[in-house]
Amino acid sequence: MVSVFLSGLLATLVAQTVDAYVVPQGKLPDLHKLGTQDYLFPYLAGAAPYFSFPGNYGIPTTAPEGCEISQLQVIARHGERYPTTGRARRLFSTYYKLSNYTREFNESLSFLNDDYTFFISDSNNIEQETTYKNSLDVLNPYTGQRDAEKHARQFLDEYSALLENTTSFPIFAASSRRVHDTAQFFSKALGEKYNVTLQVVSEAPTSGANTISAGNACPGWNESANANITDAFSTDYLKNIASRLNRQNKGLNLTQTDAFNLFNWCAFEINVRGYSYMCDVFTQEELINYSYYDDLTSYYQDGPGYDMIYDVGSNLFNASVKLLKQSEELDLKVWISFTHDTDIVNLMTTIGLFDNGVKLDPTSVPFRDLVYRKSWQTPQGARLYTQKYKCSNETYVRYVLNDAVIPLESCKSGPGFSCPTTEFYDYAADRMNGRNFYKSCDVASVSNVTELTFYWDYNERHYNDTLLNQ
Numbered sequence: 433m434v435s436v437f438l439s440g441l442l443a444t445l446v447a448q449t450v451d452a453y454v455v456p457q458g459k460l461p462d463l464h465k466l467g468t469q470d471y472l473f474p475y476l477a478g479a480a481p482y483f484s485f486p487g488n489y490g491i492p493t494t495a496p497e498g499c500e501i502s503q504l505q506v507i508a509r510h511g512e513r514y515p516t517t518g519r520a521r522r523l524f525s526t527y528y529k530l531s532n533y534t535r536e537f538n539e540s541l542s543f544l545n546d547d548y549t550f551f552i553s554d555s556n557n558i559e560q561e562t563t564y565k566n567s568l569d570v571l572n573p574y575t576g577q578r579d580a581e582k583h584a585r586q587f588l589d590e591y592s593a594l595l596e597n598t599t600s601f602p603i604f605a606a607s608s609r610r611v612h613d614t615a616q617f618f619s620k621a622l623g624e625k626y627n628v629t630l631q632v633v634s635e636a637p638t639s640g641a642n643t644i645s646a647g648n649a650c651p652g653w654n655e656s657a658n659a660n661i662t663d664a665f666s667t668d669y670l671k672n673i674a675s676r677l678n679r680q681n682k683g684l685n686l687t688q689t690d691a692f693n694l695f696n697w698c699a700f701e702i703n704v705r706g707y708s709y710m711c712d713v714f715t716q717e718e719l720i721n722y723s724y725y726d727d728l729t730s731y732y733q734d735g736p737g738y739d740m741i742y743d744v745g746s747n748l749f750n751a752s753v754k755l756l757k758q759s760e761e762l763d764l765k766v767w768i769s770f771t772h773d774t775d776i777v778n779l780m781t782t783i784g785l786f787d788n789g790v791k792l793d794p795t796s797v798p799f800r801d802l803v804y805r806k807s808w809q810t811p812q813g814a815r816l817y818t819q820k821y822k823c824s825n826e827t828y829v830r831y832v833l834n835d836a837v838i839p840l841e842s843c844k845s846g847p848g849f850s851c852p853t854t855e856f857y858d859y860a861a862d863r864m865n866g867r868n869f870y871k872s873c874d875v876a877s878v879s880n881v882t883e884l885t886f887y888w889d890y891n892e893r894h895y896n897d898t899l900l901n902q
């Protein structure tokens with residue numbers, strides 16, 4: 433009797449354990465495609481899964497011989513995700529067009545003939561991080577959850593010494609749900625030794641300057657400010673894709689907008705499923721055009737091509753420099769924050785990491801002189817590390833973006849191509865001279881909060897803002 437009861441209990445337990453891991457299995461024939469498309473990621477406009485920065489000179493990211501890290505700041509993008517509401521709407525319109533096609537598909541679209549299911553199968557997932565649970569294939573190696581967990585382990589591997597005397601510390605997250613979830617996956621993956629308090633800092637415009645996401649509190653920003661420049665980029669590559677697919681599939685009526693959407697289909701399907709046959713639609717030339725269009729629009733909307741961005745990025749840069757200057761007095765040596773891609777791009781613009789003064793050319797793809805490659809800078813899970821280290825009696829600052837040391841072109845005389853702090857503080861002051869986020873963005877129209885304080889007042893305020901699906 434007891435043994436019957438025990439075996440019943442065991443069966444229930446096993447069923448529960450197994451059930452906890454029930455996620456879609458994926459299709460067997462697609463096994464060979466899973467996790468094999470990394471070579472495309474640098475061309476997918478930052479929508480593809482994480483990849484290390486390709487412009488890497490191999491400078492070790494660890495502190496140079498004889499030097500010791502005294503402060504680390506991490507600012508990271510959320511991980512792999514489902515498309516946003518706007519993107520999903522556009523993707524569905526192209527998907528409906530294809531799903532209403534009544535003939536057999538040919539050539540690169542023939543994968544749609546098989547029992548293809550669209551990768552957004554539950555609208556609740558829109559805007560959200562991809563996880564083991566909501567991923568469309570149990571073997572998807574690119575979930576945002578896994579990325580954050582792996583990042584946490586990599587961080588511990590390199591920097592756990594900085595937490596030697598600190599087991600309780602804050603991690604800051606903008607209040608977007610996917611950003612928060614990434615911060616939480618990261619925090620949990622640090623292990624039970626650490627007691628992390630997530631500080632969820634509002635990204636609503638009312639938070640004004642006290643935000644990790646200045647881009648969300650900048651009413652003065654105008655998406656079309658430089659549209660006259662970016663619109664000059666030829667859309668022939670999109671027309672070519674549409675006409676090739678229409679030629680191969682009689683009666684199909686794809687437009688150049690559909691062709692543009694297919695790039696997002698390719699990128700986000702990889703986030704969700706771990707592979708995408710849609711990526712095989714493009715030629716290398718088309719991928720290059722697409723990624724350059726992303727560089728170009730980012731440069732003129734969120735980078736050095738739009739003067740206001742130096743003010744926007746100064747909100748975080750100013751706080752970062754303040755933390756660096758206070759490193760001796762502060763108990764905490766590690767400052768970790770999570771936010772959106774544009775905020776990191778804005779920050780890097782003010783820092784001047786990818787600004788060689790050459791304005792991006794909208795009339796053709798540059799090869800030799802292109803240093804502003806947004807499509808390389810902020811893939812899903814992107815991470816910018818600010819390192820401060822001490823060697824003998826000197827201190828230095830340098831940046832590591834997505835596993836690659838990116839020296840400051842005008843200040844790199846220190847060990848490991850770092851910038852001596854004495855010079856760095858002047859450099860930073862110069863970059864932010866006359867810059868004012870609050871004024872330039874007309875923040876006063878949405879908030880009276882003029883200063884970023886969360887790094888200094890989190891202990892009293894306990895930031896715990898409502899999460900937003902944006």
Ligand SMILES: Cc1ncc(C[n+]2csc(CCOP(=O)(O)OP(=O)(O)O)c2C)c(N)n1
Nearest residue numbers: 509516647648650653734744771772773774
């Ligand atoms: C300076 C600035 N203000 C406002 C915007 C408008 N804006 C567009 S996207 C975005 C947030 C980032 O969203 P998303 O593109 O979904 O990036 P992700 O969350 O994937 O990192 C903002 C604030 C902007 N791009 N730049």
